[in-house]
Amino acid sequence: MTKKDILAWFKNQKWKPYAFQLETWEALLAGYSGLVNAPTGTGKTYSVWFGILLDYMQRNPNYKTKKKPGLQAIWITPIRALGKEIQYATSRSCSDLEIPFEVAIRSGDTTTAQKTKQKKNMPQLLVTTPESLHLLLAQKGYDEVFKNISTVVVDEWHELIGSKRGVQIELALSRLKGLKPDLKIWGISATIGNLEEAKDVLLGNYASPTKMIRAELPKRLEIETIFPDVIENFPWAGFIGTKLLPKVVPIIYSSQSVLIFTNTRSQSEIWYRQLLEVAPDLAGLIALHHGSLDQKTRAWVEDNLHAGKLKAVICTSSLDLGVDFSAVDTVIQVGSPKGVARFMQRAGRSGHSPGALSKIYFVPTNSLEIIEGAAMRESLKRNVVESRIPYVRSFDVLIQYLVTLALSNGFKAEEIYNEIKQTFCYASVTPEEFAWCLDFITKGGNALDAYDEFHKVVIEEGIYTVTSRAVATRHRLSMGTIVSYTAMQVKFMSGKRIGSIEENFISKLKPGDVFWFSGNNLEIVHIHHMDVLVRKSKAKKGLIPSWQGGRMPLSSQLSEMIRYKIDHFFDTDQAEEEELIKLKALFELQASRSHLPSNKEFLIESIQTREGYHVFMYPFEGRFVHEGMAAIVARKISEIKPMTFSIAMNDYGFELLSDQEIPIEEALELDLFGIENLEKEIQLSVNSTEMARRRFREIASIAGLVFQGFPGKSMKSKHLQANAELFFKVFEQYDPTNLLLRQAYDEVLDFQLEIARMQKAYTRINQQKLVLVKLKKPTPFAFPILVDRMRGKYTNETLEDRLFKMKTQLEKE
Amino acid sequence: MEIPVFHIDNNTFEILPQKALFWKEKQTLILSDLHLGKASHFRKNGMAIPIESGLEDLIQLDHLLEMYHPKRLLILGDLFHSAYNQEWEYFGSLLKKHPDTECILVRGNHDILQMHHYEKYNVVVYKNTLKEGNIIFAHDVIEIAEHEFIITGHIHPGFVLFGKGRQRLALPCFYKKKNSLILPAFGGLTGLARMPKDKDAEIYVSTGERVFRV
Structure with missing residues (x-):
């Protein structure tokens, strides 16, 4: 077979290869690694895939008769569902073209029997996930498995790069490159703001030549905002948005199949319930899809969506990715999409041919949010899209990886150090830091005690290895970088799994109580260990579970567009946009109760209520930046006098609330926003907050410090349970230079506080005119923050003082 | 500094900020849930918690x-967290x-050490309960008669205080009702179980420095 045969095959399918596909084939044949930038549904799979086949056949002219050629290529996808699609597409082309290439999937769903079969006779293409690839590295003799491999493909790299799963890929690639220096690495990515960097992160600092190939296909997208009839009756706060649900129903009826994206799992449950109340005839035609539902349920929904049997599916980011649903012709986004890339990704979920117009409806959940429809349109007009910031120096993932290697073939320290130095993530790790990691897994950190019994990884003749079966089992069970909260399994009496909910929620309930989950009212029959046994209930109302997990911040790009739209509100030419016309009354109220800030102004509002003294500020920079700024502002004010603040924020602004009067005027005179060294300011302020502690949960789990136990756990494994908070406390006290602890603080700076973005915000604010308004009534800007129950705190009062005040307060009530 | 006290029949108990009780008449120091050896137990199983963390409780006890x-x-x-390790010798x-101090243990669910370890240091072990007059000491709550009083540990009680401006503070607590008292965990490597503010409950929180009735 030659390129000509492939071109003929394309012709047979009535396709014409795109220039980027041809270019990718050539690049692969010439031994390049690279990144293909192409949107979903444009034949990106075939760009790399045929390159792999052509390359294989070039190297093996006897490919038709070659016996047991072994594993030739690995295809990594971020989700299992995509794997099936890849398997289908690749194996179909192979059988059409009569190439004896076997394609198999290796994921969490793969049975032991299949795995055994694969071990005996590896397929030529293995479709897998980052986690499963690491599990392969945890098996003795993995080097044999990978000895013939020529190419690794990382699909949807834009989804992986900004996560620790991306780091896992970097590490796995470094090992494979160590085994096969001429290995080719190919990424496939949608457009993101830092595409060049994405390529550098994936391809690392290896000797192979690299190439970026862009598909340059035009994209057309139309946004329509759903408006309330009377804006005055539309709520000022909230993020559920069911008020507009009746307006969504006709859209469902007039479409073939609809995806309704919500931002949280509880929100999707609420929408599903209310949708059935408003349109009972949709029962059986609509379904729910979110991350806490059982895998089987989700697969069922995906299959039926694919087959066009469902009228609507209410989902979360769980369906951001996945197979193409050609039956879907309409996409609805409920609530702020938070970012342009995410919004476009969701809009692209409706089946359409490349270049066709996609339409997406935007359903705001509160009045101010309406502006995001206009901001989104502006972003598309200007072609701005967010960057995905890669993780660097993730010692937690490195430690996990080192133990993984130790428990399969074992490793030599120098060899692995040289390999990880080639990656983007660990390029700056010093020999001392690497030695610390080795100490951590062999000696458990700085062990001062001569009788210490720490045992995990041991060194035998210069090889780091795991000798304890218990250590090996625990490690295999806790590998991965996706950390979930303690989840209880919800099951029917028959044993059928429904999904999982958090212990936090279920601890408030007892047998006989009813809760709403997976689109049903469920009555608790029995709670046993980590299982909640339920039966369906006819009760009318049930509590809706909530899941922890951060709310995403508004992206920097979208924030800028919102500020731009507010700034241009009074411009005559802008007033034609429907979002702005609808917002007129609200903005005028903001102006009359307080002030509507232009881009040259920074608004600060203060008010006294029964709850205490409030100060509001509106940087419009997303909730994460606000959380950090609020802490810094709080600390600076409390330098005037000792105070305790409760802090609340949303994507538009933040609030400081105190029991004492806040000396805001005095603080402004003392240059409240004057920042000499932001990192130092943050460290001073953030130390008193919970941020690093929260970050540490994930780190501790990935690094194998906390162990959740496993099914049928013995007494002894129960004795090994502890929460990350305990480790955090103990490291802070006894081992403050611990690299995992330092990592928590670094991650807070980069991801939680987005220090780069905060720096820009400070620069901007310092050029703005400060406008301080004393309010009589809360404004449309202030109200949504005022009613937010998610709070942080900042204090420099002593524990005893605070307790005494709370106690007095308690007695008065 | 004022230390809160309570009485059972003619016995006086002081509630100490160090998360312990002092029984004046019998000159007995009462505490619960030390979970000694937890750090070493973790380390033995490859979880790298600093070894010093386990020693802090011993210093406090000293x-x-x-x-x-x-x-x-x-x-x-719950004197000792799990199977034997070196920390037992430190204790x-x-x-x-x-x-001059006699050590008595009423066994808890974590106390799985073999008897010879207790014998080595003359620790007197009671399997389930210890009864002195009308006062019953146990690890976890059991049924008692009307005129009796029970003192237990096991659940690591904590209380969450809320203040103005939506502040929140979680502290270990002594949880007392008419016929019962639950002690906070003495050990530092433990969590907190949030207790309800029942009408008939007397709750004493400890900051480590002071005890407050809330």
Whole structure:
């Protein structure tokens, strides 16, 4: 077979290869690694895939008769569902073209029997996930498995790069490159703001030549905002948005199949319930899809969506990715999409041919949010899209990886150090830091005690290895970088799994109580260990579970567009946009109760209520930046006098609330926003907050410090349970230079506080005119923050003082 | 500094900020849930918690014993976190340092050490309960008669205080009702179980420095 045969095959399918596909084939044949930038549904799979086949056949002219050629290529996808699609597409082309290439999937769903079969006779293409690839590295003799491999493909790299799963890929690639220096690495990515960097992160600092190939296909997208009839009756706060649900129903009826994206799992449950109340005839035609539902349920929904049997599916980011649903012709986004890339990704979920117009409806959940429809349109007009910031120096993932290697073939320290130095993530790790990691897994950190019994990884003749079966089992069970909260399994009496909910929620309930989950009212029959046994209930109302997990911040790009739209509100030419016309009354109220800030102004509002003294500020920079700024502002004010603040924020602004009067005027005179060294300011302020502690949960789990136990756990494994908070406390006290602890603080700076973005915000604010308004009534800007129950705190009062005040307060009530 | 007290029949109990009780008449120091050896147990299983963290509790206990010179040290279960490790010997040397104090353990669910370890340091072990007059000491709550009073540990009680401006503070607490008292966990490597503010409950939180009734 030659390129000509492939071109003929394309012709047979009535396709014409795109220039980027041809270019990718050539690049692969010439031994390049690279990144293909192409949107979903444009034949990106075939760009790399045929390159792999052509390359294989070039190297093996006897490919038709070659016996047991072994594993030739690995295809990594971020989700299992995509794997099936890849398997289908690749194996179909192979059988059409009569190439004896076997394609198999290796994921969490793969049975032991299949795995055994694969071990005996590896397929030529293995479709897998980052986690499963690491599990392969945890098996003795993995080097044999990978000895013939020529190419690794990382699909949807834009989804992986900004996560620790991306780091896992970097590490796995470094090992494979160590085994096969001429290995080719190919990424496939949608457009993101830092595409060049994405390529550098994936391809690392290896000797192979690299190439970026862009598909340059035009994209057309139309946004329509759903408006309330009377804006005055539309709520000022909230993020559920069911008020507009009746307006969504006709859209469902007039479409073939609809995806309704919500931002949280509880929100999707609420929408599903209310949708059935408003349109009972949709029962059986609509379904729910979110991350806490059982895998089987989700697969069922995906299959039926694919087959066009469902009228609507209410989902979360769980369906951001996945197979193409050609039956879907309409996409609805409920609530702020938070970012342009995410919004476009969701809009692209409706089946359409490349270049066709996609339409997406935007359903705001509160009045101010309406502006995001206009901001989104502006972003598309200007072609701005967010960057995905890669993780660097993730010692937690490195430690996990080192133990993984130790428990399969074992490793030599120098060899692995040289390999990880080639990656983007660990390029700056010093020999001392690497030695610390080795100490951590062999000696458990700085062990001062001569009788210490720490045992995990041991060194035998210069090889780091795991000798304890218990250590090996625990490690295999806790590998991965996706950390979930303690989840209880919800099951029917028959044993059928429904999904999982958090212990936090279920601890408030007892047998006989009813809760709403997976689109049903469920009555608790029995709670046993980590299982909640339920039966369906006819009760009318049930509590809706909530899941922890951060709310995403508004992206920097979208924030800028919102500020731009507010700034241009009074411009005559802008007033034609429907979002702005609808917002007129609200903005005028903001102006009359307080002030509507232009881009040259920074608004600060203060008010006294029964709850205490409030100060509001509106940087419009997303909730994460606000959380950090609020802490810094709080600390600076409390330098005037000792105070305790409760802090609340949303994507538009933040609030400081105190029991004492806040000396805001005095603080402004003392240059409240004057920042000499932001990192130092943050460290001073953030130390008193919970941020690093929260970050540490994930780190501790990935690094194998906390162990959740496993099914049928013995007494002894129960004795090994502890929460990350305990480790955090103990490291802070006894081992403050611990690299995992330092990592928590670094991650807070980069991801939680987005220090780069905060720096820009400070620069901007310092050029703005400060406008301080004393309010009589809360404004449309202030109200949504005022009613937010998610709070942080900042204090420099002593524990005893605070307790005494709370106690007095308690007695008065 | 004022230390809260309560009485059972003619017995006086002081509620100490160090998360322990002092029974004046019997010169007995009572505490629960030390979970000694937890750090070493973790380390033995490859979880790298700093070893010093486990020693802090022993230092605290040493301070208390020096301060009160009790005739008896009564521990209401979960003295040792799991199977034997080196930390037991540290506890042993601490007991040897205070030869006039008799150590009594009412066993808890974590106390799985073999008897010879207790015998080595003369720790008197009660399997389920210890009864002295109308006062019953146990690890976890059991049914008692109307006129009796039970003192237990096990659940690591904590109380969450809320203040103006939506502040929140979680502290270990002594949880007392008419016929019962639950002690906070003495050990530092433990969590907190949030207790409800029942009408008939007397709750004493400890900041480590002081005890407050809330």
